[in-house]
Every structure is written in C-alpha cells, then in structure tokens.
Amino acid sequence: xxxxxxxxxxxxxxxxxxxxxxxxxxxxxxxxxxxxxxxxxxxxxxxxxxxxxxxxxxxxxxxxxxxxxxxxxxxxxxxxxxxxxxxxxxxxxxxxxxxxxxxxxxxxxxxxxx
Amino acid sequence: xxxxxxxxxxxxxxxxxxxxxxxxxxxxxxxxxxxxxxxxxxxxxxxxxxxxxxxxxxxxxxxxxxxxxxxxxxxxxxxxxxxxxxxxxxxxxxxxxxxxxxxxxxxxxxxxxxxxxxxxxxxxxxxxxxxxxxxxxxxxxxxxxxxxxxxxxxxxxxxxxxxxxxxxxxxxxxxxxxxxxx
Numbered sequence: 001x002x003x004x005x006x007x008x009x010x011x012x013x014x015x016x017x018x019x020x021x022x023x024x025x026x027x028x029x030x031x032x033x034x035x036x037x038x039x040x041x042x043x044x045x046x047x048x049x050x051x052x053x054x055x056x057x058x059x060x061x062x063x064x065x066x067x068x069x070x071x072x073x074x075x076x077x078x079x080x081x082x083x084x085x086x087x088x089x090x091x092x093x094x095x096x097x098x099x100x101x102x103x104x105x106x107x108x109x110x111x112x113x114x
Numbered sequence: 115x116x117x118x119x120x121x122x123x124x125x126x127x128x129x130x131x132x133x134x135x136x137x138x139x140x141x142x143x144x145x146x147x148x149x150x151x152x153x154x155x156x157x158x159x160x161x162x163x164x165x166x167x168x169x170x171x172x173x174x175x176x177x178x179x180x181x182x183x184x185x186x187x188x189x190x191x192x193x194x195x196x197x198x199x200x201x202x203x204x205x206x207x208x209x210x211x212x213x214x215x216x217x218x219x220x221x222x223x224x225x226x227x228x229x230x231x232x233x234x235x236x237x238x239x240x241x242x243x244x245x246x247x248x249x250x251x252x253x254x255x256x257x258x259x260x261x262x263x264x265x266x267x268x269x270x271x272x273x274x275x276x277x278x279x280x281x282x283x284x285x286x287x288x289x290x291x292x293x294x295x296x
Contacts, residue, residue, distance in 0.1 A: 007209035022204035031205025040279045070219035079254045095119040104140045
C-alpha cells in the first residue's frame with residue numbers, strides 16, 4: 001500500500017494557488033515540503049535562524065501548513081501519555097510466574113547473604 | 115515482590131521480550147535491594163523502582179546494539195521515502211495534511227482519555243520497524259535527548275536525526291489513515 005494514498009486531496013483553493021506558486025516556493029526553499037521537514041526537525045533540534053525565518057514566512061502565507069507545529073507537539077504529548085499508561089494497559093494481563101518470582105526472591109536472598 | 119508484576123509489565127511494554135523483561139526486573143530489584151538505604155521516601159517506592167528500571171532498559175538497548183550502524187538509508191518496503199508520496203515534485207501537498215489530525219493540534223489532553231485512540235497510537239508505534247520503534251520510544255516515550263537515544267539504540271547520531279523524523283512521518287500517516295477523530 002502506498003503511504004497516504006487513502007487520504008483526501010487538499011482543498012481546491014490550495015491546489016489552484018500551488019499550481020502557480022509551488023515552483024517559486026520551491027526555488028526559495030519555502031515549499032510546503034520544506035516547512036513540513038522543518039517542523040519535524042525542530043522536534044529534535046533548535047532550527048537555525050535562517051531555517052526559523054523560512055518556516056515563519058511559509059506559515060504566514062500557507063493556511064494548510066499552519067497547524068503543523070501544533071500537530072507535531074500534540075502527537076508528542078499523546079505519545080507521552082501512551083508511555084505513561086502503557087504498563088497499566090498494553091500489558092495489563094501480564095504478570096510474572098510464581099516460578100520466576102521464586103527465582104528472583106532466591107536471587108535477592110543469596111545477594112543478601114553475601 | 116509486590117511491585118514485581120508492575121515492573122514486569124512496564125519492561126514488557128517497552129521491550130516486547132518476555133525473558134529479557136524478567137531479567138530486567140531481577141536486575142532492577144537486585145540494584146534496589148543493594149541501594150535501599152538511598153531511598154529517601156520523597157517519591158513513592160514504585161516511582162523509585164521504575165526509575166531504576168528505566169536505566170536498566172536503556173542499558174538493555176545499548177548492549178543489544180553494540181555497534182552503531184548507519185541506518186539513514188532505511189526506507190519503506192518499496193524502497194521509497196514514504197514522504198515522497200505526500201508531495202508533488204514542487205513540494206506542494208498531494209494530500210490534505212490536516213485530515214484526521216485537527217483535534218491533535220487543539221486538545222491532545224482530551225484525546226488521551228479515549229482508550230480507542232490511545233490503542234491506535236500504540237498500534238501505530240508497533241507498526242514502526244524495530245530499529246525505528248526502539249529509537250522513537252527512547253526519544254519520545256522515555257524522553258531521552260537525541261544523543262542518548264541514538265547511543266542506546268545503537269545508531270549513529272546522524273542516522274538518528276533522519277530516523278526520528280521518518281518515525282514521526284510514519285506515525286502521522288498511520289494516525290491520519292486510521293483517523294483519530296473522537
């Protein structure tokens with residue numbers, strides 16, 4: 001399956017505008033793809049002043065990309081929530097066998113003696 | 115041993131390996147046993163134990179991937195960067211990037227209370243290739259900085275940056291394709 005093939009196309013106004021503007025934006029290094037990559041990269045590192053400026057310019061004029069930074073932040077928060085309750089939910093039914101508990105107890109006792 | 119099951123579940127949810135999880139719990143309790151006099155009671159005992167276990171899990175990843183490898187060329191099954199399908203050759207969107215993610219930008223806290231959505235997030239994480247998932251989990255769930263996560267996952271720092279951005283792209287796409295509207 002091709003990634004993204006099931007998603008709807010962007011609004012018609014965006015497509016019409018990009019038909020004219022996208023070669024220029026690409027040449028200036030401020031295309032939607034550039035903005036998407038910068039939003040993604042700023043989750044791991046501080047952008048340079050130039051990158052930050054290019055991103056701000058793009059987000060000012062592109063309504064469809066404007067939510068990208070908030071979406072990346074939101075995704076991070078959501079994933080952190082997943083991590084916090086992961087051990088209570090995803091493995092909710094998992095538990096150590098009595099045999100393993102006995103082995104660990106024995107191991108701790110033997111360390112205690114030493 | 116009252117905390118052992120909770121520790122085991124925590125380890126299992128991170129490393130998906132029953133035997134290794136058991137060993138990590140044993141190591142964790144062993145360290146805790148030796149250092150119990152350093153436990154000052156400012157946090158709960160379970161929080162203290164989970165803290166020790168987190169270090170053990172990072173050590174586990176570090177030991178199991180001793181040689182840093184350059185994984186930056188990792189692509190999808192077809193050999194393409196998944197992002198190529200999202201943009202035209204001029205870098206304009208081919209798909210609506212906000213589809214299914216509107217609420218993510220507005221109220222992630224509200225989404226977290228919805229079990230079905232959290233289950234999808236976990237499913238999407240599980241669908242990441244092993245190396246991506248390990249690195250992504252260390253960075254996003256365990257909250258390590260990029261350098262530490264790369265070291266623990268056994269990838270070079272340069273590769274880690276690429277792999278992390280790729281993991282986020284895949285996560286976004288997976289969430290969009292499955293829809294996370296409440």
